[in-house]
Amino acid sequence: xxxxxxxxxxxxxxxxxxxxxxxxxxxxxxxxxxxxxxxxxxxxxxxxxxxxxxxxxxxxxxxxxxxxx
Numbered sequence: 001x002x003x004x005x006x007x008x009x010x011x012x013x014x015x016x017x018x019x020x021x022x023x024x025x026x027x028x029x030x031x032x033x034x035x036x037x038x039x040x041x042x043x044x045x046x047x048x049x050x051x052x053x054x055x056x057x058x059x060x061x062x063x064x065x066x067x068x069x
Contacts, residue, residue: 025059
């Protein structure tokens with residue numbers, strides 16, 4: 001029970017602190033992930049940490065594409 005609460009808080013804090021442009025670059029929707037984390041219970045935060053967070057980290061690491069036209 002306590003582990004589930006810790007995962008929930010950890011996932012929500014990470015989710016809220018990410019900028020909108022990072023979410024756009026990752027191809028994931030912040031509102032959808034917030035609902036999954038809150039409504040799915042113990043599995044929701046695990047899914048966020050295993051699926052969305054790595055994609056967000058990769059989007060953060062990606063260099064912006066320069067327009068050379």
